[in-house]
Amino acid sequence: MKSLVRGSIGVTLVCLWLSLAAETPRIAIVMDDLGYQDRLDQAIMALDSRVTVAIIPESPGARRLSRQARTQYREVLIHLPLAGLFQDDCEPALTCVGLDWPAEKMALHLADALARVEGAVGINNHQGSRFTRDSEAVSMLIDGLRRINSEQGRNLFVLDSRTAPDTVLERKALAAGLSATRRHVFLDHFPDPDSIADAWTQLLAMARRHGYAVAIGHPRNETLAFLERALPELEGQGFELVPVSDLARRKTLVTGLETPPYPVSR
């Protein structure tokens, strides 16, 4: 009897070890705000092709960059400008999604964005600290996304950039049956090299602890210099770099959970 117990403990431990060994922590990097700064944009497009790019639809480089990304098999998101907390309107020449737009208008706006950012597989918010905390506005946006998905046979997912601590974007997307995930770390909220290195350490720790983590960076010289050094080392450090949709699809498994056990954002 004793040896049977000991045997089953052994089997359990081996299974545990195997499952831990199989669970390589996964990291997704999304580079926001593409389309305006050609030199920096091209430096981003030269990074590992598993780095996802989020392109502003109305930017001058949107069409060209999204086509280029397709030739690289690189994942592309629509970087959707939403109303911020301290300004009602977006930067000049950008159309901010309105807080009072009905789902139909949202869907038209998204269809237009999709025509500019060809092949996009999801959206993430540019700014939007005012919009993403507004439950009704977010519901209309989610409805617009669902319409586009059913009309065009797509499976657009949501990456909540989490520009406001009380955002409801991810939660409402999951509740509506869309795939979704969230940003855990901003790589360059403070764009000096030491702060970027600190954010990176935090990202790796989060991925190790929870099995995955999502970071957002921006077209900045310091961020690029850091990623050019750090990305090739990831695999040797025991991490897998993945396009962000890999992490969003898994979230469909927890649809309906009000407070999923996600890593906390800083």
Ligand SMILES: [Zn+2]
């Ligand atoms: Zn942005």
